[in-house]
Structure formats: C-alpha cells, structure tokens
Amino acid sequence: MNRMRISRRTLSILAVVIPLVAMLGYVALRSGPLAPVAVTVVKVEADALRPALFGIGTVEARQLHRIGPTAPGRLLRLRVEVGDAVKAGQVLGEMDPVDSDDRLRSQQALLQRTAAVLSDATARHAYAQTQARRYEQLFAEQATSDELLAARRQDLQLASAALAAAREDQARAQSDLQALRAQRAALRLVSPVDGIVTARDVEPGTTVVAGQAVVEVVDPRTLWVNTRFDQVSAGGLAADLPARVTLRSRRGQALEARVSRTEPRADAVTEELLAKVAFRSVPQPLPPIGELAEVTVDLPALPEGPVIPNAAVQRQGSRIGVWTANGDRAAFLPVKLGRSDLDGQVQVLDGLKPGDAIVLHSEETLSVRSRIHVVDRIAGVAP
C-alpha cells in the first residue's frame, strides 16, 4: 500500500519533470544558434538552356510623316480627323491661297498678251521676208538701188529678232504660269503614304510657320517597338532573332515579333542598348504609339549541359559556387557558371555534373560551420 502511494507520487512527479526536461532539451537544441539550418536539396539537371533577353520599350512608327506647308501661311481647311485612314496622294487639307488665284489669272492674261504680240511679230516678219525677196529680184534686174535692198534686208533682220523675242516672252509667261500653278498645288497638304492620321495639331484659321506639322500620318505596317535592354544583360542581342511583345494594355497576350535591327548607338545615360523590334503581323486593334511594351528576345538554344537554379548559386569571399549537403554539414563547392535564362536556370560550365545534389534554398545564409537539416520545404513557405 505504502509502496503504491510512493510510486503514484513518483509517477506524478515524473509526469511533470520528464516532459519538462525533454522540452527544455528540445528548445535548447532546436532554436537559437545551436539549431540546424533547414535546407532544401535539388539535383543538377542536364538541359539545353534557352537564354532570353528582357527589355522594355515603347511602340513607335518607323516612318512618321509630319505633314505641313512649305511656306508660312494660314490653314484654310483640314478634311481629316485623327484615326482616319488615308490613301497615298489624298488631299488632307489646304492652306489659304490668299492672292495665288488672282496671280494665276493675271499670268494667264499675260500669256494671252504674249500670244498676241507673237502673232504681230510673226506677221511683221512674214511681210519683211516677202519685201526682202522682192527687192532681191528687182536688184538682180537692176530695177532698184543697192541702198533700198540693204534697207529691206535690215527690216527682215529686225523682224526676225522681234519674232524671237516674242517667242521667248511667251515661253517665259508659260513657265511663270506653271510655277504659279505648282505653288498653288503646294498649298494642298497631301498624304505621301497609305496610313492613319495620328495627330491633328493645328485647326483651320491658324497661321503656321514653314515646316510646322499640321497633321501626322503613320503607316501602321511600319509599327515597331523601340526597345531598351540593360547593358549588363544584353549579350547576344542581334538582328533577326525571334521576339515576343506584350503590350501593357494586353497583358497575357504575347505578340510575335522579331528584332528588326540593333542600334549602333547605345544610350550612354541610362546604360541601355537599343533595338527595334518589329511585329510579324500588324496587331489589331492597332496599339497606340507610345504604349509601353515588354519584349522578350529568344536567343539560340545552348548545347545541352548541367543546369542549376540560380537560387542555389552562392558566394564565399570572391568565389562563386554552390553548397552541397554532406551529412549534417554543408560543404562549399566552387563552380564555373555560363549563361542563364529568364526562368532562373544557370548553365554550369565546370564543377558539377547532372545528378549531383546541391542545396537550393536555405533558411539562413550557410557557412562552413552551419549544421544543416534537409527538408522538403522550408517552414512558412506555401506548397
């Protein structure tokens, strides 16, 4: 009986003391600096990496036609609105001709006048010619004097000169008329291409200077993305590479494109390379000029080799490498890395072979002194 009571009491004491000691031990070893660092491990895979470049740019038109008058003047009428489709040669608007039409009429009258002068000179010349011929015959028959013949010959020369002058006058008047007509025609604003009106900067009645744009026309087939790539990660950018363009307003829709050209000049201030990426087919509806677009350029696939996720790459001092799990210790293994792709895979040139196990994620920064403990997923991370 007595034994029973003691054992029950001992049991109740042990029931408290043992869990307490066990938990204290657990707490001391599993938290704080003595606790092992949870890590996840991944196998090195053999894969052919497809590196890609990522840049952002704005939609621009390769050919932007800013149409305006060649001489200062006032805009008389404008027949197109923004968004209108126009044809090559279509008259978009007209400048105020002011006195052009009057000058044209005056020039036409002048032309008529020169025609009259010409016919007068022609008549005189014909008469002078006849007279000269008659006096030549008379002189041959000794019926007139040498002096009179000389006078008729001079008349003929004068009439010839007057006729030539009248012809040139008429030619000049004709050319002047053509020039006035050309000037008159230049007052019309004509679209040079089939395209779409993207801006209407000036309204009728406004005076514009020579060279100032009145309307802007672009050819939608020449839309491209002026793309900027950060210089640190733009290796391999070249013309004709396939690309995908995602417009900011159409996320989730990748448009097929290709690098049309890379610019020989880089942006020195922003430290970016520039390239023009053209759409393979004109996107419908047309993207607004100036819209932001994300561009992914696919580079040619690399030869198959070991690849690792970039989260596994670590640095110890100036050496780059990965951690490998060696029992409950971590060992640092320097590796030589090649290119990486946008999905976070990095090519390993030297130091690892496919199938090797390396530490991918770790709860804390590892060091050679860390104790590790391999888990499937680090605590707190959603599956």
Add this chain to the structure above:
Amino acid sequence: MISLAGRDIAHAWGKFVFTGLGLGLLLGVTLVMAGVYRGMVDDGKALLDNSGADLWVVQRDTLGPYAEPSSIPDDAERALRAMPGVAEAANVTYLTMQVRQGGHDVRAMVVGIVPGEAWGAPGWPPALIAGRRLTRGHYEAMADIATGFEVGDTLRIRRNDYTVVGLTRRMVSSSGDPMVFIPLKDAQEAQFLKDNDAIVQDRNRTAANPAFNRPGVPGLLESVTASKSSSSAVNAVLVRLRPGADADETAESIRRWKRLTVYTRAEMEEILIGKLIATSAKQIGMFLVILAVVSAAIVAFIIYTLTMDKIREIAVLKLIGTRNRTIASMILQQALALGVIGFAVGKISATFAAPLFPKYVLLMPQDSLAGFGAVLVICALASVIAIRMALRVDPAEAIGG
C-alpha cells in the same frame, strides 16, 4: 539522510508545480522582453549583414541611407570602382512604403538592386527560401516571407505590377519592416517619379509658360517636358573591399577625393543601433528592469507564503531538535527548485511564443544562461526572508497552536 526539501516538495507536489508554472510564465515574459530588445538590435545588424557591404557611400553630410534620406547620382558608382581598395560597388535605393497585393497592403522596405548575373553582389539577398532570383531587368520582385506574399503573387508598387519570383527570410529594415527587392531602374522610378496627375499638371503648367511654348519654335515644349521626367539618382552605393584593403583608409580616400560621406561597418552599426533604435531600446530596457524587479518580488512572496504554510511543521522540526542549518537549507533548496522549474517553463513558453510576435524576437542562449543565474540568485535572496522567519519561530507553537 533523506532530503527534507525533496520530501516536502513531493508532499505538496501539485501546489508546487502550479506555483512553478505561474512563476515560469512570468519569467517567460521577461525572457521574451529581452528577446524583443535583442531582436531590435538584430534587425539592425541583419540589415547590415544582408547588404553584404563593407562601406556605405551616401550623400555628403547625411546619415543615409537608413537613418536619413540620401541621394547621389547613379554614375558615382563607376568613379568609386576605380578607387584603390574597392573590389565591387553597387547602386542601391531604399524606400519604405506600403506595398499592395490584392486587397491588402503591407508595410515594406522596397530595395532597388542592380539586376544581372552578379552573384552575391552587394545589396542582393544572400539566400532564398523559395523560388529564384531576379532575372529580368524589370517588373520582378523578391519578397521577404514576413510580408506574407507567395511566389507567383502580383504586387503593385506605384504604377507598376511586379511578380514575386523568390522569397527571403530575415531580410528586414532596421525597424523590422520586411524587404521587397525590385530591379534598380524600377525602384528609381518608384522613388522619384511623380504620380500621373502631378505629371499632367506639370505639363500643363509648362505649356502655359510662354517661355517654353513659343509659336515660332515648334518642338520646344516637347523637349522641355521630356527633360523633366528623368531620374538618375540612387540612395547609396554599397562598396565591397578587396581582400586586405583597410576599410578606414579606403573610406578616408573616398571622403577626400570624391567628396561624399562614407560609413564603415562599425560606424553604420553605431548609427543604426546607437541612434536609430536608441530610444526604443531604452524603452524596452526599462520594461525589462521593471519585469525583473516584479519577478523578484513575486518569487520572494511565493517562498514566504510557502514557508508560512508549513510554519507548524517547522516548529515540530525544531521541537524534535532539527538543526537550524537543515531547516534553512530545506527552504533554500525549495526556493531554488522553484526557480529551476520556473525557468524551464519560462524558457519553453518564451521559445514557443517568440515566433508568434509580429516583430522578430531573438532568444539568445547567453541571455537564457544569464536569466537562469539571475533567477537562482533572486530565489536565494528571496528565501533569506523566509529563512529568517522560520528560524525565529518558537518550537512551542507546534503544541500551542
């Protein structure tokens, strides 16, 4: 020789355990409070450790980039790379703001880092716990797990959406806000770009200014507007030294020749811990002292009450001729046993409660050991009063009652 204290404890085991449990919870709170203080200091140190820098180059005469705003041109980095002793330099921006995700937002420190294949460059988080590092130069983010974001989430910072591609742990600012890492150019934009309304109003203001919008000079207005929307400043340049280079010497030559302010690791720690969290640390320290005093008082009361409860038994012991030493050691042993149980319960409860706190609570083993020592000393001192009383008791009380 049987242990008088052990027999007595075993006799009133339930009462003893519950008293120990109560005391333990109180000690747990004290330990957590110490952990809160350590956590604050550790937040500051983690910020410095994780940035991976040896020197911080900031705007002249500022305490930047953590304690004060600082802004330096982003091409200063290249001039610094050419300085003797400098191995690496990286631009970085820091901006504490609300980061929106879905319907809620989280206070976070947005860090702009130079993207690219720069493994372990200054400013980058050293280790990830999920996902991958940034690969694109825009619109990707790595977030600390304390933000509650997951890989694949879309965040909104100012006007752009960012996809979370990786998670970090213990990447916090000095005030404990979790960090969100985004590419530098986006971060510069987030920090220096005005909101759309402000930009539009600014454009209108420029257009209304006759100096910038002359009828005879087409294109002038566009040029003026374009010149306003550039951002080419960063908050700091993180510098890593060559092996063997002297930090103070390099810092001095940068100060002298580049005319920028430079902080070494020790100076930065002084700024963060000595200046930035000084008041909060004192506040916590004050609480810690009060809690320690209260705990000591409560231990003293408990021991006193426990002794009072068995005053009759002590009188009997004295009556049968027990030596004073035996009685004193019994009380002392009981007090110490109470302290040990209390400490064990406190340590366990503090360890399990620590992760539940919104800010980091760091329980250091040396704090626990110091705490254990302090508890034993307090228990021993507290038992002195009880021992004095027990020794003064009249053996006659055993019969008198």
